[in-house]
Amino acid sequence: MSDAMTTDLYEVTMALSYLREGMTRPATFSLFVRDLPPDRGFLVAAGLEPVLDYLHRYRVTQQDVEVFASVLGRPAGELAPLLGLEFTGEVRAVPEGRVVLAGEPLLEVTAPLPQAQLVESYILNRVSHQTAVASKYARCVLAADGHPVVDFALRRTHGPGAAYDAARLSAIAGLAGTSNVAAAHAEGIPAVxxxxxxxxxxxxxxxxxxxxxxxxxxxxxxxxxxxxxxxxxxxxxxxxxxxxxxxxxxxxxxxxxxxxxxxxxxxxxxxxxxxxxxxxxxSGSLDEFAVQRLVRAKAPIDVYAVGTRVGTSADAPYLDSAYKLVEYDGRPVMKLSSAKATAPGRKQVFRRPGCTDVIGLAVERPPAGSVPLLKTVMTDGRRTAERAPLGTARQRLLADLAELPPESRRIEAPTAPRAGLSARLTALAERVRGQIRQRLVSG
Amino acid sequence: MSDAMTTDLYEVTMALSYLREGMTRPATFSLFVRDLPPDRGFLVAAGLEPVLDYLHRYRVTQQDVEVFASVLGRPAGELAPLLGLEFTGEVRAVPEGRVVLAGEPLLEVTAPLPQAQLVESYILNRVSHQTAVASKYARCVLAADGHPVVDFALRRTHGPGAAYDAARLSAIAGLAGTSNVAAAHAEGIPAVxxxxxxxxxxxxxxxxxxxxxxxxxxxxxxxxxxxxxxxxxxxxxxxxxxxxxxxxxxxxxxxxxxxxxxxxxxxxxxxxxxxxxxxxxxSGSLDEFAVQRLVRAKAPIDVYAVGTRVGTSADAPYLDSAYKLVEYDGRPVMKLSSAKATAPGRKQVFRRPGCTDVIGLAVERPPAGSVPLLKTVMTDGRRTAERAPLGTARQRLLADLAELPPESRRIEAPTAPRAGLSARLTALAERVRGQIRQRLVSG
CATH class of the missing domain: 3.20.20.70 (Aldolase class I)
Incomplete structure (x- = not known):
């Protein structure tokens, strides 16, 4: 199964329509999590590396075009405009291992509109899943309070691919080993x-x-x-x-x-x-809640093995994530649907000490004492840097956890910091909302 | 990543030890779900087809042996006994699409002990995941009460592989289409x-x-x-x-x-x-509970699109499954651990009308009016029949659902039928338990 086929059908129909309408100007899509699940005081950014691999090799082949035509019940010739399409755009993203909060872009893709649209399903899948699972493992390490934790999730993840991902993410989160031989070998994680x-x-x-x-x-x-x-x-x-x-x-x-x-x-x-x-x-049905109870009871347990409940992030097996168009051909856009409104424009997250973040526009100057979270990781469809070792992601996470307020690191009933919006982003959202409402009234 | 590497490390250490001890007599492992999750009145057997594909191609290669040695920190020569090992055993299983209940074997593997052990992680992973997800989709179809339901899960499953699986399982469950192009094409499901x-x-x-x-x-x-x-x-x-x-x-x-x-x-x-x-x-955050509320309110909705919550089986993202040794070299065995005791011996499930099932021994004659659920699907490491089309699994499910009592098909607070144990199985369990206790006392 090719990468280009791993897509929702509507990405194909939309991309084809954009090409036919000549709508190939740059578009920016922003991937973020609307709200954190209950019992999460933070998220751990993950999934970027497989996304970059995918974008680098993305190409619509003749076979893909034939499959698209087949499932649409159209002649292959109609799909020809898609043939040979590659990803030539830019990706700005939060590096793996960093703590992120609700509403903060984990990743922004800027590319000709058909390209940026076609890659939606895959990117959303990878980043949502891996961020959910990395966050769960990170909580286990916090709960274990210095005791080693190891990963036994292989037998109950959602397929062997998810098991591999879980083992890799567990290492970013700071687990000490995995039972998964394939992942241990390929990622250099101790096998247990x-x-x-x-x-x-x-x-x-x-x-x-x-x-x-x-x-x-x-x-x-x-x-x-x-x-x-x-x-x-x-x-x-x-x-x-x-x-x-x-x-x-x-x-x-x-x-x-x-x-x-x-x-x-x-x-x-x-x-x-x-x-x-x-x-x-x-071992046996352990998650961060059970580990914390045992640690607090001072049970003489030296190593905690977590599996099923953690590798599937069982209490929050998905994130309320979105990949939303925020700008097309220089025009900021937004969605107004009830409870799902989005903010327009290319963004940046400015992190200040204590994870008191401000979401602003990419063009803004960072507020004093802040650092921008999104880095340019791909330009012209190519990585701008080598893949970082897992240990680097692990170090990022450790540094960010140290900045989080205690109530966000808490296992039971944590509260997550809320990122603020910059004055310029707020003003832009107001302006675009007003323009859309005006069009709806006059339309 | 090879199939043989997709394993928990302990399968390798155990298999190696069995080979060194000359313990290569036939063993039978039984895969079953101990208890159903809350809000499940039945399960839909699934995952067998990928398991048979895996067993058919299973082979420990030179590279696998080197990887095993590497992660164990041993010389490759020590792992040499595993080189070239293939699966030459028998599989008896409940065909995909059939309704199964707590405690009922979904699958039994009989093979030389090292083989039957090495394939545990993969088999448990596939069958647990796919049975959980197929069961969730089946409930959506029941909730929709005749309205078409379609699958939009790709963007939030646990990786693209899980999305493919979800689409395939949705078709077994009776969904009318999927947004997943790869799965639609390969499995012959309408793309939507x-x-x-x-x-x-x-x-x-x-x-x-x-x-x-x-x-x-x-x-x-x-x-x-x-x-x-x-x-x-x-x-x-x-x-x-x-x-x-x-x-x-x-x-x-x-x-x-x-x-x-x-x-x-x-x-x-x-x-x-x-x-x-x-x-x-x-569409939008729909699951079987939301679909039923809309259907009962007679909302004029013609088609329901389900995604995230169903494709991840979000309220029950894993099953309490086990792959347990029940017989070695003709000797029935069992585990006595608290709340996790298993029953010994090769088994069969005898289904009577109304899903009033009896779990018995494989050698028993079926009780009057019953049919055995487990079929021999592989002998000597080869499939005994061609892969059945998805429509066949779909027909099995429809027939079994019609037999289920209404309270098991219910969406809110369903109750599952409990399978009984045959007199011979009960007697065997008593005898083996007594023997083990005797050894513990005298040991």
């Missing part, structure tokens, strides 16, 4: 994981399973101890570890039951066996 | 969609936009009428349609505001203009 219940069950006894695993994998091991009975499983693990002379670097994993209570019991059993260096890993 | 707000805004006036669209696309058109003011937009659409002599096959789309109220107003304006054949399409 050891055994499932099936492994224990495949042997006649739990002890036989633990001994076999150590035989096959010399070095530190992590034993899953809750297949039959957690306390009994921890005792068996302790016995095997002692008899094999193992300890440092080893761990037991708890995956069911009351993880807080069981962690205290496991710690006692391990300590009594002289295995104070053996760590405890907890 | 016309214009966005950006199209209207790119022109000086709404009327100029509507006229241009008709010029570019001869034949019936659908006008988006809420860019500035919905009633004014409908009036403009009516004026343009009349002046162009258009009507039959055309539509207006409402995408914001109180869709019920606006639909009545739009209908009045259109009817007054003699355009009673022009249809009304509604």
């Amino acid at each position: 994981g050891t055994m499932a219940h099936s492994y224990v069950e495949a042997f006649e006894t739990e002890e036989a399973a633990f001994r076999a695993f150590a035989r096959s994998h010399p070095g530190p091991v992590t034993y899953l101890v809750d297949t039959y009975d957690t306390r009994s499983g921890v005792a068996t693990a302790a016995r095997v570890l002692r008899s094999l002379g193992l300890g440092p670097g080893c761990a037991v994993r708890l995956d069911s039951g009351d993880l807080g209570v069981l962690a205290f019991q496991a710690r006692s059993i391990l300590d009594a066996a002289g295995l104070s260096e053996v760590r405890i890993v907890a | 969609g016309t214009m966005a707000h950006s199209y209207v805004e790119a022109f000086e006036t709404e009327e100029a936009a509507f006229r241009a669209f008709a010029r570019s696309h001869p034949g019936p058109v659908t006008y988006l009428v809420d860019t500035y003011d919905t009633r004014s937009g409908v009036a403009t659409a009516a004026r343009v349609l009349r002046s162009l002599g258009l009507g039959p096959g055309c539509a207006v789309r409402l995408d914001s505001g109180d869709l019920g109220v606006l639909a009545f107003q739009a209908r009045s304006i259109l009817d007054a203009a003699g355009l009673s054949e022009v249809r009304i399409v509604a």
Whole structure:
């Protein structure tokens, strides 16, 4: 399936119409999130890198044209104006890892109108999904309060592609590793994981399973101890570890039951066996809320493994995002629909200390003490810089989180800062709104 | 990224250990959903076709072995036992489109233990995700009560792959079309969609936009009428349609505001203009709950477009699924962990009229009047039948929905039938549980 086919049909019908009408002047579309989901005090910008890859390679091929014609039930000749179309425009965007707020453009595309329109579906998909998931992982790291967190989401994301994305985003958010081999390898993330219940069950006894695993994998091991009975499983693990002379670097994993209570019991059993260096890993339906409860209860859990609920951002699996035309051929435009009105013009976000942001026009001079968030990342359809390593995005996030007010970093009932609008943007929106209303009345 | 790399690391460490221990006898894993999410009275089995494609092509290559070694920090030679491993086993599964309930195996894999283990992550991912999403779309079709529903989910699914899956599943569920060009083309689904707000805004006036669209696309058109003011937009659409002599096959789309109220107003304006054949399409944050409210209010909406909330199954974005070892080398096994206990043995689901199901052992004779749900779909690593067209899955779903009790088809607060367990399965579970407890006590 080609990139150009991964589109909503209406992008194709609109682009064709623009070409036929000769409407190929520069257009700017702005991608932003209207409102944050409940229980989000901030968002983490993500998805830009795959978008730039996509724009760089975007090209409408002969096969694409034939497919467009086929699904529209038209002769291929009618779609010919689209053949060979590439993306030759500019992208200004917030780099991955930066904290963003409601209403702030994450990305602005300026390109000949048909191009900027055709790429909408893909861009919106990538940025919305990845920003939602990165934000969820970031909250887990905050909740863990210094304890390592690892990603086990592969088995329940929305397809294997989403699992790869989740693992990559988890690394930006500061997780310490992922179980996803493909992502660990390609993105340079530590790979983690050891055994499932099936492994224990495949042997006649739990002890036989633990001994076999150590035989096959010399070095530190992590034993899953809750297949039959957690306390009994921890005792068996302790016995095997002692008899094999193992300890440092080893761990037991708890995956069911009351993880807080069981962690205290496991710690006692391990300590009594002289295995104070053996760590405890907890997993099973964990998200930032559960992690925070365990951390606050001072449960002796050393590593938290999060999966399903975090990799799918289960409490907020989508963002209320939009990719809106804000300027065409130098003319600022806006939408007035109830509750979905947009602001016109090419924009910039000016960040001041404490994430007290101002959304203004791209042409404005930054207010004193502010830095602009959107950077030019693509011109003439080409990246302006090399892809940054994940660690760079991670550092951006750490710096921005340090600036966020405590109530925005809070796990339970956080409140997000609201960006203000600059005087010039407010005035422009008023003027354009007035012009549209005038046309509606006179029309 | 190869298929074999799309795995949790622990599948690799376990498989390697099984090979080293000579544990390559047949194992059966059973995939089922422990409990249905709230607001689900049934699930729609899905994801089997991509799983069969994956198993058919599964092969651990030299590159995979090197990647496994790299992420484990071991010499590649240690991973050599995995090289060339293919899937040579059997799959018994519930065909796509059939209704399934909590605890019922959707799929059972029987293969040499290392093979059956290695494919866990991918299989769980595909079946869990697709079953969740297919079930959500099916509820939309029920809510629409005969009105066509179409899929607009592409822009907010978890990556473009998930969008493709969503479109395919929407067709199984009975939706009438999708906006996703790639999926429409490849799966033979009608492609739908016309214009966005950006199209209207790119022109000086709404009327100029509507006229241009008709010029570019001869034949019936659908006008988006809420860019500035919905009633004014409908009036403009009516004026343009009349002046162009258009009507039959055309539509207006409402995408914001109180869709019920606006639909009545739009209908009045259109009817007054003699355009009673022009249809009304509604979109914007719709899911089965919103669709049902509009249908019950008898809003004059002809077509419902669902997207974000349905394509992501937003109120239940994952299922509590498991892929559990139930038999190894002829020995039934089970897990006893609190609240996550599993039942041992190779299973079958016997469906009786009214979806009063009994979960039994695969070797049992079907109870009178029942049909077995799991079919053998792969033997020796090869499909036993051609891939069925989507329409076949759709017909299975229709037949099963007709059998479901009304309270399970209900949109608000549905109740799901509970499958019973056969006497033989209950007895086997008791016996295995006793044996494990005995070993724990004596161990």
